[in-house]
Amino acid sequence: MGFLGAQHAILQAPLGPDLSCPELVAAVSNAGGMGFLRAPDQDRTDIVKKLIQRTRELTERPFGIGVVLAFPLPEKTFRLILEEKVTALWVFWGHFPAEKVDECHQAGVKVIHQVGSVDEAVKAAQAGVDAIVVQGVEAGGHVRSEVPLLVLLPAVVDALKSQGYNIPIVAAGGIVDARGYVAALALGAQGVCLGTRFVATPECIAHxxxxxxxxxxxxxxxxxxxxxxxxxxxxxxxxxxxxxxxxxxxxxxxxxxxxxxxxxxxxxxxxxxxxxxxxxxxxxxxxxxxxxxxxxxxxxxxxxLIHEIIPAASVVKGLVEGAQAIIQQLGSRVDTSSSGERLTTMV
Structure with missing residues (x-):
């Protein structure tokens, strides 16, 4: 399945403050997923520009940049992101109004909103975002949700469907391997977001x-x-x-x-x-x-479930190939004449 121009709907979460370095982001994108930089919370357009330019030196594939809305988004940073025309702007922990979404779309930038509740997901859909990341309480780093992904994800899927929204949904929280990927697909997601697993890679600059x-x-x-x-x-x-x-x-x-x-x-x-x-x-x-x-x-x-440090490309490859193998195994056990075909096309 293609996702906003990427080959696979496998997203690397924006890891703060600087763990989402250009080398990690490019490695994920080059492997067919979509990597995300993390913008500084301060007014540092010089740093944002350097991060984007360095990432472009390392990949020609789609990538994005994330901002935390708990801190006021500097207008200069927002304008620079639009000017640089990254594939997608990832927003988290706050409301991103329809006017801002429209500005992004006018500049050719997609918007991905990470949420931690059904209400947040509905508001994001109403604002016209291009994809929604549903974060369960299992996630690492700062956690918006108080509900396990196993419950929250299908609740969001049902709520958006009942209101007529057809927006790609990405699952986040506790997912590190192909088994979690397939489970998320079974719950109604179209893709997965991983943070912790991508920290445990040689490309990430974590200590x-x-x-x-x-x-x-x-x-x-x-x-x-x-x-x-x-x-x-x-x-x-x-x-x-x-x-x-x-x-x-x-x-x-x-x-x-x-x-x-x-x-x-x-x-x-x-x-x-x-x-x-x-x-x-x-x-x-x-x-x-x-x-x-x-x-x-x-x-x-x-x-x-993480037992070794492996390259980011190996993480992406393992998710895709592992998910395909699991789906085939499941298909041999149960009648998945329609659902099995749907899951296979997603990976």
């Missing part, structure tokens, strides 16, 4: 210890919490239960933030050197130094 912790994590080794990064964005998120997290998660007062906490490391995000206080929400990238093991390590529940 090596962060990737190691992912490979070592078991299926119950993540927690839905709100203790990291409260000063900037008090929003629920899912992290790996590292020894630090288990020992120290209750030290922060319920109304407290990382302000005043000791500095445990340093990092460079894009071109700026920054301190990393204890309980900061800054995820460790390849430049990070200090007590990296005590920093936030975002991951979805599917991390327990």
């Amino acid at each position: 090596p210890l962060y990737k190691k912790k992912m490979v070592e994590a078991g299926v119950s080794d993540t927690e839905y919490t709100d203790v990291y990064g409260r000063l900037r964005w008090r929003a629920p998120h899912r992290v790996i239960r590292t020894p630090f997290h288990e020992q120290c998660k209750n030290e922060l007062p319920a109304d407290g933030t990382e302000s005043g906490q000791p500095v445990i490391g340093r990092t460079t995000i894009y071109d700026r050197d920054e301190d990393v206080p204890k309980f900061s929400g800054k995820v460790p990238n390849s430049s990070t130094s200090g007590d990296v093991e005590s920093m936030a390590m975002y991951a979805g529940t599917g991390v327990g």
Whole structure:
């Protein structure tokens, strides 16, 4: 199935603040999926332009860029994205009005809205977006939903169908392999979005210890919490239960933030050197130094199914070929004369 110009409806989530580097995005797009950069939340058009230009040097395939609507979208950043005519703008955690969607369409840019509830999905459809990503509570990083994907996804599918909307729906949250891909298709999605699985690739600039912790994590080794990064964005998120997290998660007062906490490391995000206080929400990238093991390590529940660091292209290939094999196996067990054909065309 083609998806907004990509060969496969396999999306790499915008990973903040800078883990969605051009090398990762291009690798996913070159493999037939669609990679997404993550725009800085600040007014940094210089960085946005560099990210887009560098990605274009690495791929001629479709790719996009994501913004978090919890922070005011700088008008200059929005205009630059439209001027650069990336394939798609990914918006998350807030309302993106029909007027903005129309501006994107006039510039030839598609809009993908990630949602965490049925109401959000309906509002996004009403605004005229081109695709909707449904995020379940199993997702890593900042999590909008409070409902498991197994329930939320079909609820969104049913709600949009009942109102006459025919918008591609992409499933996100806990999906790391072909089995999750096929399950999402069976629930009514037309594609899947992966974040955690793409962090555990050589192209991603996440810190090596962060990737190691992912490979070592078991299926119950993540927690839905709100203790990291409260000063900037008090929003629920899912992290790996590292020894630090288990020992120290209750030290922060319920109304407290990382302000005043000791500095445990340093990092460079894009071109700026920054301190990393204890309980900061800054995820460790390849430049990070200090007590990296005590920093936030975002991951979805599917991390327990990740056992090795593999290239992004191998992730995409494994999803496609694995899904096709599973569907064929299922077809030999049950009568899927129509549904089996439909699923096969999706992958």
